[in-house]
Amino acid sequence: MSGSAILSMILILGLVVGGFVFFLAKAIKREKEKK
């Protein structure tokens, strides 16, 4: 894989998968606080 494709992969996965994990973690934290 070329360097630019690797960089693009990191950014896109970081934004989408990172976003999913971030919001999921935030929800888990909220649920724990409510308990």
Added chain:
Amino acid sequence: MSKAEEFSNRWGIVLASLGMAIGAGNLWRFPRLAGQYGGAFLILWIFFLLVWSLPLMMAEFSIGKKYKLGVIGAYSSLAGKRMSWGGFFITACTLGIAFYYAVVTGWALRYLGLALENLGAYLGGEATLSDRLEENTEYLNEYWAGISNGSLLTIILYVISVIIGIFVLTRGIQKGLEKANKLLIPSLFILLIIITVLSLSMENGFQGLEYMFSIDTDHFSNATIWIEALSQSAWSTGAGWGLIMTISSYSRKKEDVVLNTFIGGFGNNTASLMAAMAILPAVFALSANETEAISFLQSGNQALTFTIIPKLFSTFSGGAILSVIFFLAFFMAAFSSLLPMLELFISNLRDMGLTRQGAAVRAAIFSVVFGLPSAYSLDFFNNQDWVWGIGLIISGLLIIIAVLKYGADKFKTDFIDKDSDLTVPKQYFVWTLTFNVGLGAFLIYWWMSQGYADYPWFDVNGNWNLFDVYSNASVITQWALLLVIGLFVNKYLYTTFVKSKV
């Protein structure tokens, strides 16, 4: 009157939202587009998640949560008695999809059977799919042609899919929908991870990722890629379908809107990326060369899934197992999306005073009857896919119009911000919704102007070209029929689905 049933906790509704969104489109359309157009498509697809899908999903979620009614009742409650026909259009449009979507689930079962049969033959030392393809290179094309047109077994499997779905839903929200998604969604993610690891371990597997993530800046000036990115986001997240409205009508009274919507939107996109990273490396690794791989990706959803992938998987020793895993994942994705579509039907019928069981039986009968032509004829299936697929943009616009009529700013304060653990800026919600009115209208105009049929409006003899699969005449006629029926029964809809519930 509010519904007594509700999800047991936040995770019940989050899993239901993910199950609704992650469907066949994640596995058979997204990887094709990502492989063809690469990183430019992915950037636009993320852009439209933020601009089109998330604001619409937030609106839908909060409408369902507030009114706790089926789509017709909830939409009419917000939009007012003169616009009840809008709720009817959204419902009918999604049901138009549900009727043929059950056929996709039936196809998935059929190919899962084929994959299991092949695995059995492989383990038992009998003639495998690979041997059959050596004898007849057209074997899989003939197989697909056989099952997609006039096949009794396809019809039986399609009916079974509807019955299983209805059986799950008769058990209620917590014991049925919630329990099924607790099994389906984690299993689906695990299966996608397994396929990704196996695909990437193939020689040249990483070449698929190179195509997927390379950004060709020339693509940003190609209107087709913008349209493909927008339609993929709209269809895949379920924004504008009325499904999120249905799911959230079973939410707890103080359920979070924004955070749950964002988990659903980003979770769906994560599943799409995983599916592309599972399929593209395998397609590139197992094709003879790059040109052949690209031509496979351009061949369409059905061809890629039902003829090319089984053929490619048959060419290497672990392919028999990989094929079983792939079609199991495909079935799970399709089935998890079919469930909320059927629930949308049941939910509206229950608002008419029926019990869950009574509504479920009627939903099953209607689904089987109206889906039958799609199970029997691929042309009919493709026509319905085309008509109601574009119709979803109208559904999305109807929801946006209802919110703008109420006042987007006020809607955000009254409907979304309450109970939300996360808030979005007011400007983001108001501006994107307003912008989306133009975007949706342009999208419909663009599709109509492309001329997907040889004779979009009138056939060669000058007659209204109603029976062409992809003609504008067919699209407009079916939409108009729904609108006329909706307007005709508008008063009845408001009285039955809203007034009697107050």
